[in-house]
Amino acid sequence: MDLNTYYDLISNENKARRYLLRKCFKNHQRFCPRCDKRKLYKLRDGRYRCSRCDYTFHDFSGRWINHGRLSCLQWLSIIKLFELEVSVHKMAMQMKMSYKAVYGAVNTIRMSILSHAEDADMLLGGEIELDEAYFGGKRKGNRGRGAAGKVPVFGILERNGIVHVNVVPNVTAETLLGLTVKKVRRGSVVYTDKFRSYDSLMFCGYRHLKVDHGKYFSSGKVYINGLEGFWSWAKERFIKHHGVSKKYFPLYLKELEFRYNNRTSDIFDLVANYLCQLVPKQD
Numbered sequence: 001m002d003l004n005t006y007y008d009l010i011s012n013e014n015k016a017r018r019y020l021l022r023k024c025f026k027n028h029q030r031f032c033p034r035c036d037k038r039k040l041y042k043l044r045d046g047r048y049r050c051s052r053c054d055y056t057f058h059d060f061s062g063r064w065i066n067h068g069r070l071s072c073l074q075w076l077s078i079i080k081l082f083e084l085e086v087s088v089h090k091m092a093m094q095m096k097m098s099y100k101a102v103y104g105a106v107n108t109i110r111m112s113i114l115s116h117a118e119d120a121d122m123l124l125g126g127e128i129e130l131d132e133a134y135f136g137g138k139r140k141g142n143r144g145r146g147a148a149g150k151v152p153v154f155g156i157l158e159r160n161g162i163v164h165v166n167v168v169p170n171v172t173a174e175t176l177l178g179l180t181v182k183k184v185r186r187g188s189v190v191y192t193d194k195f196r197s198y199d200s201l202m203f204c205g206y207r208h209l210k211v212d213h214g215k216y217f218s219s220g221k222v223y224i225n226g227l228e229g230f231w232s233w234a235k236e237r238f239i240k241h242h243g244v245s246k247k248y249f250p251l252y253l254k255e256l257e258f259r260y261n262n263r264t265s266d267i268f269d270l271v272a273n274y275l276c277q278l279v280p281k282q283d
């Protein structure tokens, strides 16, 4: 979204609200967020009641955007500042809101991104890079041997495409290959370094090529520079945030995956779409 469109959108609460409502209900067709029924009774206070399940709700009930009692204008400003990677501290100052309220809103954005990432079951294919990296912790640790205080992250990158990253409990062959098989189409060409956990890839239906880091330049196409580029890009962002607690690390990692994969897309519009989705029901 260009700046002029954005300024117009935030010129008043009604415009902001209409923009978000369009994302909640296609063609203004309201439906019950609990049972999807379209036959509703409109109540005097502007809310609706479902004719089937009696659920009473308002326009944003059950959606991510309903978290935190923010106005539509506040949401759009936070989405804009999030797009620009402004820190929560500075957002709070800019918006004259409490740190806690802004932090809650930004975490809601991250939850909606995570929820969307979990829904996407698209397989990666073609030329694939696999690699692990270690985040956080102060001491240097040995690879694969419980690097002190560090969180192991496993990355799968489709060349010229998208990256998929996950926090893993360990970097054993079982863990890494299990995730690979779930995410990468059989028959793909897979590049890794010489870490032994990758040794059985050829038995999982992949063409496996190993990078020799010993050589100054990896020969031809046998490199994992794509993922190494992602790791350094991601680590730079973690430093900017002065570290992230272990609890929220997976959430923040998915934000980076999202930013990287949508680096040529309109982040503002995407985040607004995600926030207007219904929060998945907990079983």
Ligand SMILES: [Zn+2]
Residues within 6 Å of the ligand: 032, 033, 034, 035, 036, 037, 050, 051, 052, 053, 054, 055
């Ligand atoms: Zn209903």
